[in-house]
Amino acid sequence: xxxxxxxxRVRVGVARLRSLIVGLLALVTAAAATxxxxxxxxxxxxxxxxxxxxxxRQVVGDEADVTVLMKPNADPHSFGLSAVxxxxxxxxxxxxxxxxxxxxxxxxxxxxxxxxxxxxxxVGDAVDxxxxxxxxxxxxxxxxxxxxxxxWTDPDRVRKATDLIAGQVIEHVDGVDDSxxxxxxxxxxxxxxxxxxxxxxxxxxxxxxxxxxxxxHHVFGYLADRFGFRVIGAVIPSGTTLASPSxxxxxxxxxxxxxxxxxxxxxxxxxxxxxAEVLRTELDGRVQVVKLYSESLTAEGEGADTYLxxxxxxxxxxxxxxxxD
Numbered sequence: 297x298x299x300x301x302x303x304x305r306v307r308v309g310v311a312r313l314r315s316l317i318v319g320l321l322a323l324v325t326a327a328a329a330t331x332x333x334x335x336x337x338x339x340x341x342x343x344x345x346x347x348x349x350x351x352x353r354q355v356v357g358d359e360a361d362v363t364v365l366m367k368p369n370a371d372p373h374s375f376g377l378s379a380v381x382x383x384x385x386x387x388x389x390x391x392x393x394x395x396x397x398x399x400x401x402x403x404x405x406x407x408x409x410x411x412x413x414x415x416x417x418x419v420g421d422a423v424d425x426x427x428x429x430x431x432x433x434x435x436x437x438x439x440x441x442x443x444x445x446x447x448w449t450d451p452d453r454v455r456k457a458t459d460l461i462a463g464q465v466i467e468h469v470d471g472v473d474d475s476x477x478x479x480x481x482x483x484x485x486x487x488x489x490x491x492x493x494x495x496x497x498x499x500x501x502x503x504x505x506x507x508x509x510x511x512x513h514h515v516f517g518y519l520a521d522r523f524g525f526r527v528i529g530a531v532i533p534s535g536t537t538l539a540s541p542s543x544x545x546x547x548x549x550x551x552x553x554x555x556x557x558x559x560x561x562x563x564x565x566x567x568x569x570x571x572a573e574v575l576r577t578e579l580d581g582r583v584q585v586v587k588l589y590s591e592s593l594t595a596e597g598e599g600a601d602t603y604l605x606x607x608x609x610x611x612x613x614x615x616x617x618x619x620x621d
Contacts, residue, residue, distance in 0.1 A: 338360060338361045338471075339359070339360035339361065339389045339469045339470060339471050339472060340360065340361050340363065340384075340387065340388050340389050341356060341360050341361070341362045341363070341388060341389060341390045341391075341392065341465065341469060342362075342363045342365065342384055342385050342388040342390075342391050342392070343362060343363070343364050343365065343391075343392045343393070344364075344365050344366060344372075344391075344392070344393040344394060344399045344402050344406070345364075345365075345366045345372050345393075345394050345398070345399065345592075346364050346366045346367070346368060346370070346592055346593045347448050347591075347592070347593055347603055347606070348392055348393070348394055348419060348448075348457075349362065349364030349366070350593060350602050350603045351454060351457065351458060351461065351484075351603055352392050352461055354458070354480060354484040355458055355461050355462050355465065355477060355480050355481050355484065356465060356472070356477065356480070357476060357477075357480045359465075359469075359471075359472040359473055359476055359477060360389070360465070360469055360471075360472055363384055363388075365377060365381050365384075365385075365402065366399075366592070368592065368593055368594050368595040368596075368598075368601070369565075369592055369593075369594055369595065369598075370592050371591065371592065372394070372398050372399055372591050372592065373398065373399075373400050373591075374400065374401060375399075375401065375402070376401040376402070377401075377402055377405055382405045382408075385405050385406065385408070385409040385414065386408065386409045386412050386414060388409065388414055389414075389415065389468060389469045389470070390414070390415045390416070390417065390464060390465060390468045390469050391406055391409050391410075391414055391415070391416040391417070392416075392417050392419060392461060392464070393406050393416065393417070393418060393419070394418075394419055394420050394445055395418030395419065395420045395421050395445065396418075396420040396421060396425055396443045396444070396445035397442075397443070397445055398420065398445035398446075415464070415467075415468035417460070417461070417464045419447075419457050419460065419461065420443070420445045420447050421443075422456075422457070422460050423447050423453040423456050423457050423460070424453070424456075425443045425444060425445070425447060426443075426444050426447075426517055426518060426521060427441050427442060427443060427444060428441065428442055428443075428444050428514050428517060444514070444517045444518065446514075446515045446516070446517065446518060446590075446591070447518050448518075448603065449515065449516050449517075449518045449519035449522075449590070449607075450518035450519060450521070450522040451488050451491045451492045451495065451522075451607060452488075452492055452522060453518060454488055454603065455485050455488040455489065455492075458481050458484055458485055458488065459481055459485065461481075462477050462478060462480070462481035465477055466478075487604060488604075491604055491607055491608070494608070494611070495523065495607065495611050496523065498611045498612070498615045499523050499524075499611070499614075499615060501615055501619055502614075502615060502618045502619055503619075505557070506618045506619070507524060507525045507526060507618070508525065508526045508527075508528050508556050508557075508558045509525050509526065509527050509528060509562065510528050510529055510530065510531070510549070510553060510558050510560070510561045510562070510575075511527075511530050511531070511561070511562045511563070511564075511588075511590070512530060512531050512561075512562070512563045512564050512590075513530045513531065513564075514527070514530045515530075515564070515590045515591060516562070516590070526556075528549075528552050528553060528556050528558055529548070529549045529552050529553070530549070531546070531549065531561065531563075531574070531575065546574060546575070546578060547578075549575070550575060550578040550579055553575070553579065553583075554579070558583075559579075559582055559583050559584060560583065560584050560585075560586055560617045560618060561575055561583055561584070561585050561586070562585075562586050562587075562588045562590075562613075562614065562617070563585050563586070563587055563588070564587070564588060564589075564590045564591055564592075565587040565588060565589050565590075565594075565600075584617065586613050586614070586616075586617040587613070588609075588610045588613055588614070589606045589609060589610055590610070593606055594606075
């Protein structure tokens with residue numbers, strides 16, 4: 297073969313390779329443009345806490361993009377937002393948030409989104425909120441009489457929240473299939489009804505004289521009201537983890553525990569148990585600390601990555617802790 301023929305073949309091969317590369321780049325660009333268009337065109341719902349995020353996703357399905365701001369295993373009282381996350385709130389079609397003071401570092405961003413014209417829905421205020429209260433006799437505790445934001449510990453209120461969220465999505469988010477949203481909400485509502493029944497049957501194993509709760513902070517008032525427990529007190533005498541107990545607070549709590557015969561303290565799994573461990577010293581080690589998933593879902597596969605799994609895990613831990621199993 298002549299040298300010129302070889303060069304000609306090389307030039308043809310290079311030209312074909314260039315053509316192939318250009319074609320591939322065009323396909324990649326087109327796919328990326330399609331993906332961007334789909335993302336931009338899809339309705340957007342932003343949810344503050346991961347518990348509400350899971351509930352909202354059950355309602356929405358594939359009808360809209362749901363962004364959850366709070367990471368797994370985080371504290372809803374103290375988590376904050378990046379500048380990008382704050383901007384997402386103001387670009388949303390709907391913002392779903394717990395409210396009643398729960399997301400203490402995020403509510404100002406929700407207010408800003410509302411002022412810019414974004415539809416917002418405060419779930420806690422819409423499900424007949426209770427006020428903080430205890431059965432202890434150590435005097436009034438911080439926050440007592442104020443609205444309690446921890447409504448999700450009562451699955452019946454979550455079922456009501458599910459219907460309300462569905463209504464808000466249908467009203468404020470254009471482009472969703474209303475019948476699909478309602479069908480999702482109805483299906484999830486049935487699962488919540490089953491959860492309530494299972495929790496009732498589980499708690500029936502606990503004798504009446506052992507249905508007394510002491511927690512890291514006041515988080516199970518709704519569960520106590522729904523399933524017939526007494527809230528004796530909390531290590532942190534407040535509805536927020538950002539407060540701190542005094543020595544007098546701990547003394548009052550240990551006295552109330554002694555009087556009620558309580559030997560089990562339930563501490564949130566996402567928070568250090570240091571404060572609950574103090575009670576071991578105060579009560580000469582005659583207390584067990586049981587970890588619960590009370591205010592945050594876990595990462596996937598860690599035992600409480602959905603609301604339903606969280607409530608089942610907590611019910612089992614509480615029942616075992618209070619029956620001595």
